[in-house]
Amino acid sequence: MQSISRALIRHRRLVAASLTATAVACALIILAPSPPLTVSVLTAARDLRSGPIAPGDLIPVPLPTTAVPAGAVQSPDRALGKTLAAPMRRGEPLTDVRLVGPPLVSTHIPGTIATPVRIADADAAALLTPGDTIDVLAARSGEWNEALAALPAQTVADDVRVIAAPRPPTGTGTTAGGSAGGALLVLATTQEQAAKLAAAQATGRLSITIGPQQQP
DSSP: OHHHHHHHHHHHHHHHHHHHHHHHHHHHHHHSOOOOOEEEEEEESSOBOSEEOOTTSEEEEEEEGGGOOTTBOOOGGGTTTOEESSOBOTTOBOBGGGBSSHHHHTTSSTTOEEEEEEESOHHHHTTOOTTOEEEEEEEEOTTTOHHHHTSOOEEEEEEEEEEEOOOOOTTSSOBTTBBTTBEEEEEEEOHHHHHHHHHHHHHEEEEEEEEOOOOO
């Protein structure tokens, strides 16, 4: 009888231990935090230079909602064919202010517009990065009038900020700074400055001087 009693006691202990372990496991499952909610955003598939966004440049990555930056771009339709205003590091989320357009301009001086201009010296333009402050000068072309071409260059837009300095994608046969026809810059200008720049481009060549960076 004693052996049977000892067996029953051991059996009850095993059952009790098993039930205790099950209860602890259930409690841990209940108390464990739920997986964080995620949102799929577009990130750089590799280090990207400023310029047109091509297929394969961006990949969707799920991020916790608390880690998603404001203005994060989620749809490829909003990015493909657009232009990056500045380089991106691999894995960096794409936001609306990285794209050339109204959201980007709104982060600069209020009342300005985005004005694309072509600078004659592509190597000089290659020195610029978004945020730089420049003066734009225009020199008359000799194709119009030799007397006008002999006049000194005139400043047509001063203290304008560079919004973007797009670089052509690799494999296009152009240089890093642009092409044989110069290099494209996107500037934050007033309407009046934009009109003067358009007139200057139609009759001559544009050059730049680089000034101290403006405070945001």
